[in-house]
Amino acid sequence: METPQIDNTRIAEASRGALSRDDIERREKVFSVVDLAVSYSGKVALQDVQLDVHRNTVTAFIGPSGCGKSTFIRCFNRMNDLVPGAKVEGTVLYHGADLYSDDVDPVEIRRRIGMVFQKPNPFPKSIYDNIAFGPRVLAMKGDLDERVEGALRQAALWDEVKGRLKDGALGLSGGQQQRLCIARALAVEPDVILMDEPASALDPIST
Ligand SMILES: Nc1ncnc2c1ncn2[C@@H]1O[C@H](COP(=O)(O)OP(=O)(O)OP(=O)(O)O)[C@@H](O)[C@H]1O
Ligand SMILES: [Mg+2]
Missing domain, CATH: 3.40.50.300 (P-loop containing nucleotide triphosphate hydrolases)
Incomplete structure (x- = not known):
């Protein structure tokens, strides 16, 4: 069976809400996700995720059970650090700073x-x-x-x-x-x- 995947096009649609894309892109970027991949004990759960989250917009991730929504959301506050076997690759910027940099305190x-x-x-x-x-x-x-x-x-x-x-x-x-x-x-x-x-x-x- 094929593993369900997050569909980036639909993430972008869901994050757009009632505002136009231009309206949203003018707002400050709170998070930028670039080339994100997460695996559990070597098994890929998410790959090739790209997404910006802008200030004061409602951004929702939707998709079938097991497609990686919880995995993805845990990347935004380094909660996957606490999951045995989890490996996060790629970049998550928070107000432009790399959340996974060595000098960042996850607590x-x-x-x-x-x-x-x-x-x-x-x-x-x-x-x-x-x-x-x-x-x-x-x-x-x-x-x-x-x-x-x-x-x-x-x-x-x-x-x-x-x-x-x-x-x-x-x-x-x-x-x-x-x-x-x-x-x-x-x-x-x-x-x-x-x-x-x-x-x-x-x-x-x-x-
Ligand atoms: N702690 C873990 N250890 C191993 N595999 C995991 C772990 N957490 C999640 N996975 C696997 O990663 C994939 C994505 O799971 P995740 O919980 O992120 O999905 P989801 O989209 O939140 O699903 P649901 O809608 O059922 O909550 C699944 O194949 C799941 O089995
Ligand atoms: Mg979930």
Whole structure:
């Protein structure tokens, strides 16, 4: 069976949205992907990917299951570094700087370029502590309770959990857990949030 491949033409179409190509290309480039290839233990998952992502545009990658969408999105914050056997080749520029250069700290990259995973992955901690985790580690300024509430409101979860913030996050429904993970990503105010099918566990209204 032929391996499904990301179709660059369709990526470009999806990233174009309602704006004309000229409109988009006038915007600042946030990411530039050049000749990207990813393999797992020598087996090619992605190859020959070229793509620019411009500021303030919605860019979506679509394609059949297994075509490499999650693999691709993990290249934008070096999350594939943590996948055993994964090898990333080619160039990913972030505001013109090579994300894979030796002098780049992947932990700092992941703070600035946050991620919501395809499967919800709350920490086995309280709802409050899940959101407060990042701001505490980073010793972020400001009132922590307000930050937690703000993030939960942005993720449309506040009303459902405001009376049970000390309860365990694993007791939430799948869709609530996914919104919790979105709130957790928002709480550290990243520059970019990469979302891997974040609404797959949500109904249309929650989405
Ligand atoms: N950790 C891994 N180890 C080995 N192979 C992997 C790993 N992750 C993904 N792959 C392989 O890479 C290819 C692309 O997988 P990926 O998860 O990126 O697809 P996807 O487009 O996100 O699919 P889906 O829509 O089902 O989420 C698949 O053939 C998959 O089996
Ligand atoms: Mg996927």
